[in-house]
Amino acid sequence: MKATNTDEQLFKAYLSKVKKETKIVYTWQVSILITFVLLWEIASRLYWIDPLLFSSPTTICQVIIEKFSNGSLFTHLEVTLLETIAGFLIGTLFGILLAISLWTSKRFSRIMDPYLVILNAMPKVALGPIIIVALGPGYVSIIAMGAIISVIITTLVVYSAFNEVDPNFEKVLISFGASKWQIFKHAIFPATLPAMISTLKVNVGLSWVGVIVGEFLVSKQGLGYLIIYGFQVFDFSLVMASLVLIAIFAAIMYKFVERMEAWLIKHSSS
Amino acid sequence: MSFLTLDHVSHYYFSKNNYTKALDDISFSIQKGEFIALLGPSGCGKSTILSIIAGIIKQTEGKVSLQKKEVETTASEIGYMLQQDYLFPWKTIVDNVLLGPKITHTHSKNTEQKALKLLKEVGLAEVANAYPSSLSGGMRQRAALVRTLINDPKILLLDEPFSALDYQTKLKLEELVSKLLKAYHKTTILVTHDIGEAIAMSDRIFVMDANPGTISKVFEVPIELRNEPPLLVRRHPKYQILFDKVWEELDQRENVQTKKVVSINNEGD
Ligand SMILES: Nc1ncnc2c1ncn2[C@@H]1O[C@H](COP(=O)(O)OP(=O)(O)O)[C@@H](O)[C@H]1O
Numbered sequence: 444m445k446a447t448n449t450d451e452q453l454f455k456a457y458l459s460k461v462k463k464e465t466k467i468v469y470t471w472q473v474s475i476l477i478t479f480v481l482l483w484e485i486a487s488r489l490y491w492i493d494p495l496l497f498s499s500p501t502t503i504c505q506v507i508i509e510k511f512s513n514g515s516l517f518t519h520l521e522v523t524l525l526e527t528i529a530g531f532l533i534g535t536l537f538g539i540l541l542a543i544s545l546w547t548s549k550r551f552s553r554i555m556d557p558y559l560v561i562l563n564a565m566p567k568v569a570l571g572p573i574i575i576v577a578l579g580p581g582y583v584s585i586i587a588m589g590a591i592i593s594v595i596i597t598t599l600v601v602y603s604a605f606n607e608v609d610p611n612f613e614k615v616l617i618s619f620g621a622s623k624w625q626i627f628k629h630a631i632f633p634a635t636l637p638a639m640i641s642t643l644k645v646n647v648g649l650s651w652v653g654v655i656v657g658e659f660l661v662s663k664q665g666l667g668y669l670i671i672y673g674f675q676v677f678d679f680s681l682v683m684a685s686l687v688l689i690a691i692f693a694a695i696m697y698k699f700v701e702r703m704e705a706w707l708i709k710h711s712s713s
Numbered sequence: 714m715s716f717l718t719l720d721h722v723s724h725y726y727f728s729k730n731n732y733t734k735a736l737d738d739i740s741f742s743i744q745k746g747e748f749i750a751l752l753g754p755s756g757c758g759k760s761t762i763l764s765i766i767a768g769i770i771k772q773t774e775g776k777v778s779l780q781k782k783e784v785e786t787t788a789s790e791i792g793y794m795l796q797q798d799y800l801f802p803w804k805t806i807v808d809n810v811l812l813g814p815k816i817t818h819t820h821s822k823n824t825e826q827k828a829l830k831l832l833k834e835v836g837l838a839e840v841a842n843a844y845p846s847s848l849s850g851g852m853r854q855r856a857a858l859v860r861t862l863i864n865d866p867k868i869l870l871l872d873e874p875f876s877a878l879d880y881q882t883k884l885k886l887e888e889l890v891s892k893l894l895k896a897y898h899k900t901t902i903l904v905t906h907d908i909g910e911a912i913a914m915s916d917r918i919f920v921m922d923a924n925p926g927t928i929s930k931v932f933e934v935p936i937e938l939r940n941e942p943p944l945l946v947r948r949h950p951k952y953q954i955l956f957d958k959v960w961e962e963l964d965q966r967e968n969v970q971t972k973k974v975v976s977i978n979n980e981g982d
């Protein structure tokens with residue numbers, strides 16, 4: 444009786460210790476944020492930094508509220524979000540399809556190897572002007588940039604995951620007379636699903652880069668456009684407001700993909 | 714009339730800067746219903762022989778035929794159980810077992826019932842819907858055996874199926890496999906490096922030699938031992954006699970091997 448009591452107590456003590464630690468971490472996180480925002484505000488009001496260049500938290504908030512209430516921010520935000528999601532999905536999908544096509548033929552993959560290396564090493568955003576010339580100065584080009592930035596790296600990561608699958612799983616299937624497609628379906632795909640899912644998390648960040656740069660170049664709509672526009676008319680509050688929105692929504696998207704990843708992994712293995 | 718025939722089969726493994734002669738001029742034939750044990754040190758080409766018979770790799774030279782047909786695309790008529798169980802961790806036990814029928818497009822309600830029946834026979838009925846990771850080594854091995862049996866292969870190739878198990882589990886599994894295969898009249902080739910297991914399970918023992926892999930000697934298991942269950946065979950007086958003979962053969966071979974290695978090393982000096 445006594446023993447179980449102390450066991451329970453030890454466990455409870457452990458739990459409360461964990462809780463306390465988490466609390467401390469949260470407290471620090473919030474304090475850092477508040478300190479940063481406060482310092483920024485004070486520095487700006489006391490002219491330690493130039494408020495015209497670095498704006499201030501209250502001005503940024505005002506800009507955001509104002510632009511939201513007259514509706515002009517909504518379209519920009521919506522455009523950027525849709526472009527990013529589309530670029531992300533297309534890039535990931537094409538990357539995986541390309542990896543599958545490399546897997547189906549050893550020879551094809553050897554032939555493609557140097558091209559993939561070059562394309563991967565290439566800074567994709569440098570292709571921006573060419574893409575815009577080819578696809579026109581519109582959302583198609585921007586989505587293409589969001590996609591192209593992640594497609595090759597996805598291909599390489601997924602293809603190497605395909606190659607790391609234990610060949611003995613393949614042997615089991617071949618001993619039943621399996622076709623290439625059956626081998627893919629029963630062994631390669633399920634074995635590499637976690638690897639494919641983890642590329643999602645990387646790609647969502649990459650797509651933001653592609654889309655924002657695309658919007659810089661096309662300069663019609665979107666948060667990237669707002670940044671460039673604010674820069675040109677010397678409205679740095681607008682630039683900052685756009686940056687804050689990008690930070691918030693990029694984080695939300697990342698978290699969402701992370702949740703989806705956890706969910707997919709749980710449900711694909713059971 | 715022989716069931717499976719290997720006719721002057723040799724095999725090389727090639728790589729960019731090297732090659733290995735894994736098998737050298739292997740010839741033998743097996744009758745229907747026979748149980749053969751391939752016995753030899755590791756690296757002597759036992760797994761290579763099975764992979765060739767299963768049609769997973771193509772021999773460099775020679776011919777392999779099953780009931781007069783060349784073994785190329787007879788995959789579904791041959792049941793091959795790899796050295797480890799290789800149950801797919803993302804499939805339940807019953808789904809693992811049903812891989813064969815799904816691959817050969819013969820999957821139906823019937824095969825599902827058959828799978829459950831076989832699983833029950835090997836004592837795995839309760840874990841049919843569990844995942845392989847939750848099973849013990851012996852259970853996994855039994856599941857892999859059922860997966861190999863489900864397509865009714867004409868010949869079973871078992872690559873050291875009991876080598877990773879503890880002794881007691883191994884003896885029990887030998888017993889079960891022997892009973893099961895007798896009941897289904899299966900022709901079987903069992904790879905092992907355990908002399909006792911070879912005698913307890915098989916009708917004939919092919920002793921192999923390494924570098925390159927050849928069959929150095931064939932032992933007939935006395936008729937009195939053949940129909941006994943493995944546990945009783947191990948207690949039979951004739952078991953010990955054969956054991957000693959096989960032991961001697963392997964020992965001799967090992968000495969020859971050592972001399973070979975020594976002479977190669979000396980040449981290198
Ligand atoms: N895929 C391979 N590539 C190159 N050499 C191999 C390969 N598989 C086996 N070998 C070589 O062939 C010989 C026979 O191997 P194996 O058939 O696996 O022997 P066993 O099953 O009797 O241990 C060994 O010397 C091994 O190193």
Ligand SMILES: [Mg+2]
Nearest residue numbers: 759760796872
């Ligand atoms: Mg082997």
